[in-house]
Amino acid sequence: xxxxxxxxxxxxxxxxxxxxxxxxxxxxxxxxxxxxxxxxxxxxxxxxxxxxxxxxxxxxxxxxxxxxxxxxxxxxxxxxxxxxxxxxxxxxxxxxxxxxxxxxxxxxxxxxxxxxxxxxxxxxxxxxxxxxxxxxxxxxxxxxxxxxxxxxxxxxxxxxxxxxxxxxxxxxxxxxxxxxxxxxxxxxxxxxxxxxxxxxxxxxxxxxxxxxxxxxxxxxxxxxxxxxxxxxxxxxxxxxxxxxxxxxxxxxxxxxxxxxxxxxxxxxxxxxxxxxxxxxxxxxxxxxxxxxxxxxxxxxxxxxxxxxxxxxxxxxxx
Numbered sequence: 313x314x315x316x317x318x319x320x321x322x323x324x325x326x327x328x329x330x331x332x333x334x335x336x337x338x339x340x341x342x343x344x345x346x347x348x349x350x351x352x353x354x355x356x357x358x359x360x361x362x363x364x365x366x367x368x369x370x371x372x373x374x375x376x377x378x379x380x381x382x383x384x385x386x387x388x389x390x391x392x393x394x395x396x397x398x399x400x401x402x403x404x405x406x407x408x409x410x411x412x413x414x415x416x417x418x419x420x421x422x423x424x425x426x427x428x429x430x431x432x433x434x435x436x437x438x439x440x441x442x443x444x445x446x447x448x449x450x451x452x453x454x455x456x457x458x459x460x461x462x463x464x465x466x467x468x469x470x471x472x473x474x475x476x477x478x479x480x481x482x483x484x485x486x487x488x489x490x491x492x493x494x495x496x497x498x499x500x501x502x503x504x505x506x507x508x509x510x511x512x513x514x515x516x517x518x519x520x521x522x523x524x525x526x527x528x529x530x531x532x533x534x535x536x537x538x539x540x541x542x543x544x545x546x547x548x549x550x551x552x553x554x555x556x557x558x559x560x561x562x563x564x565x566x567x568x569x570x571x572x573x574x575x576x577x578x579x580x581x582x583x584x585x586x587x588x589x590x591x592x593x594x595x596x597x598x599x600x601x602x603x604x605x606x607x608x609x610x611x612x613x614x615x616x617x618x619x620x621x622x623x624x625x626x627x628x629x630x
Contacts, residue, residue: 313363316410327395327403331370334386339499340470341366342605347474347488349598357418358477364411365470368427371407372434372466374400379438380525422476430469437461445526448536448546455530459500460493467496487589494586495606498579502610504529505575508563520559523549530578531571538569545569583610 313335317328341362348358376382377390378400384390392400408431415424441458444450471492475485507522508531522529532549536542545565548558566572583606590599 313366316363316367316414317407324403324406327391327399330394331374331391331403334388336386338366339609340369340466343467343470343492343602344474344477346598346601346605347471348478350475350484350596351478351480353478357420358474360414360418361420361423361473361477364414364427365466365473367407367411367414368431369466371404371411374404374407376438379442420477423473426469426472426476430465433461433465437465441527444528446552447528448549450528450533452530452533455528455533456497459497463500464493464496467499468493484593487593490589491586491602494582494589498582498586498610501530501575501579501582505531505572508566509572520554520562523562524554530575531566534571534574535566535569538571541565541569579610
């Protein structure tokens with residue numbers, strides 16, 4: 313990634329160095345490598361496809377932070393909080409252009425079509441999320457549609473890109489794409505839960521940030537429909553401003569109304585559905601690795617979510 317992004321321009325290189333110091337979990341390129349490994353492939357093509365997918369992911373994060381006025385990303389100051397919005401937008405564009413260049417070098421037209429379509433979906437999803445900001449009447453279907461654009465479509469693309477790079481049969485490409493899609497849904501649902509139930513030091517941002525920014529996620533949608541808690545929660549959220557004590561009370565309601573339990577259940581359903589697509593593919597070591605990766609990622613989340621204590625108002629304030 314660093315080789316691809318070197319510009320011999322201190323203005324951009326300093327930002328890129330900072331951006332790549334913390335590489336995250338690298339889930340998406342890992343899926344590219346695993347799916348491609350199921351058949352004969354050109355290692356350089358697969359490497360560049362994997363890098364391109366991760367660059368697209370990074371570009372979307374940089375742009376998202378500008379849109380959300382975020383000051384933190386992965387526990388560190390965001391690019392926009394250090395270099396400003398103009399430099400951040402251009403950095404995101406630079407990352408996108410670098411990804412396209414990598415794909416174009418190999419003449420991978422089918423991969424280019426998939427990636428560009430995915431980016432269009434991601435942009436439309438971001439606009440959709442903005443239109444739904446603060447809307448307490450958002451439905452579960454609208455939430456899942458938003459989640460598709462925000463996260464799931466790029467997970468699906470990562471698996472499909474690897475399969476295409478390995479020239480797999482169309483039936484296998486479809487099955488792997490669907491696995492990635494299901495994993496992406498489950499991943500985002502649990503990420504939304506962690507926004508409420510994890511410690512701010514682990515999140516790298518204050519607890520409840522999504523809600524404070526007007527992002528109404530699945531546990532809140534479910535709790536708003538509760539006969540016992542819905543009216544109270546709606547009245548509180550309509551104020552658009554929550555102090556630490558109120559946020560702690562909201563989190564308790566998400567637990568007591570079964571909003572958290574329902575969200576966890578739905579994420580497990582998505583994982584089971586995703587694995588069912590893997591089960592129809594020929595036996596291959598990469599299939600086992602994909603299952604292990606899904607289990608590792610999500611069991612790690614389950615562990616965090618099943619051993620939490622309700623955050624105190626002091627923890628929420630931090």
